[in-house]
Amino acid sequence: MLAFAAPFAKPAADAQPEEAIMQWDIGEIAFRARDARSWWEFPARVVFTHRESNAEIAQLAYWRDGSEYRVRYALPSPGLWTWRSESGDPQMDGLSGAIAVAPAGEARKKANPNLRGHLRPSASGRFFEYADGQPFFLLADTIWSANTLRCGLGQNGDGPFFQYLRDRKEKKFTAILHVFLSGFGDDPEPIGQANEGGYPFPDGDLKRLNASYFRYLDARMQAIWEAGFVSASPPTWFGKVKYFIDYETAKRISAYLMVRYGAYNLLWSLSGEYQYAMRDGKWTDADLAELGEHVQAHNPWRHPVSIHPSGGLNWKPPHNRQSPGEAFQACEWLNCNWLQTGQDDARMRFVAIRPRENYERTPPKPVFLSEANYEGPPEAKSLNPSIEANAYEARWQAWTAFLNGACGYGYGAHGLWGFYDPEFEEPGKKAPGRYAATWREAIAYEGGGQLRHVRDCLSPRAWTALLPRREWLEVDGEENPWPSEDDIAPPHCAAAPGNLYVFYIPRGNAERSIRLAELAPGSYRALWFDPRTGESFACPAPSAKAPAWEIPPRPDPAGEDWALVLEKANAETAG
Structure with a gap:
């Protein structure tokens, strides 16, 4: 439920103060227009003024249905x-009101972290934080098909969509990767995929919006927000399998979605796998930059904006680096770098390489590995060893990304991201994919349940101060190599020198000597951390004056992957 859904706005003389809503909670003001307009026009705006500070926020009104327009705010x-x-419409001009806003206490913020406020890049440019300054640990799950009939709302919060949210919250994900409009450039359906309200564009007519479709999208966005998740979302894929939404409509729908859903907590991407729009729609670098500026012009809440890349390596430079940073790092509209490192084992090495590469770019901007190799069913590796991550590779990717400069990681599961349900009939049935795994099977994949341990290990500690420093490690007396196409065993290290060192030691290191060559002298404690179970236990720490440290032998089972935490002896952990 919205905290405050206003009746239709009244003339200024009749406006009365409304009952209090909570700081950062979602409210709406409704208007009736006299004149008909196109859906992409914004014929009114509301200026909110804080009486104590005189701070102002101006928010545009979006078309909802018929002659109704609304302003959604937080x-x-x-x-x-x-x-x-x-x-300019006399029925929507000069209306006014007052809203009393109550502070959100810590108990409510703990229940719903979105009450901490919208995300923003930190002052360092290295991570995201809520508006109240609390760092945001970005652990996202992928459900590109969230806004479809097969991922239905059901009755009284019992549909598959709500089952999914409850599962992902229990597994400690903090963000949901989804698209607003499903089934366009990345799927063969001619006019997209339907939700309970039908298709977004009636009969495929891009000059008309289906109001009912967006009301069901409203319900999903509100549910994601109430569950405490951040929405990490592109509008859709604008190319890949087909090219349906032209550039002008892409600008219109992007602005419309930002205006309609900007009150929620968003990480925004201009497109999914943007290079396909360049290939299929002949979009240029200048077009993408113009789209970014257009979105930012409709973004009064200052949500971080990026663009989701293809994981392919064969695009024309500078678009072949699995990141928008090579082309757009200097652009003001780009607030962060979303990465994709590819959907096969041969490209898993880039899970280490690309975050570090983008971490080193200037000016610094948060790095989010939004797509890596998705986990498949347990039998996938035996059928085709070169594709589909297993549980080990799923957790390898998350630990590796965070220790090499990423402040966020996006997990994906085959069968879940497309929400495959063999019992679901058209319209909107998703093809089964390589192994016909259903969403009910994929939601239970082992790796997806183990990623919570990354968060449990890092988030209570000073993870935002960690610097990627895998070059400080020596393996069997030699320089620590980068992972390669054939070998992902090299270990990883991130450090806040003198305070915290975190190591991830993949499989294949049971008999290897691993040495931290640069250690700030001090009194430390050391903990082995099991990335499969989340259990931790003490191990011998270095002496107080040691300038280096020979990492102790791996615990049993020594052939498995392990994490190791070395922290100041008097360090406190949060929560």
């Missing part, structure tokens, strides 16, 4: 806010 400060509408 007010950032406790106290009294007044608002006044501005419009």
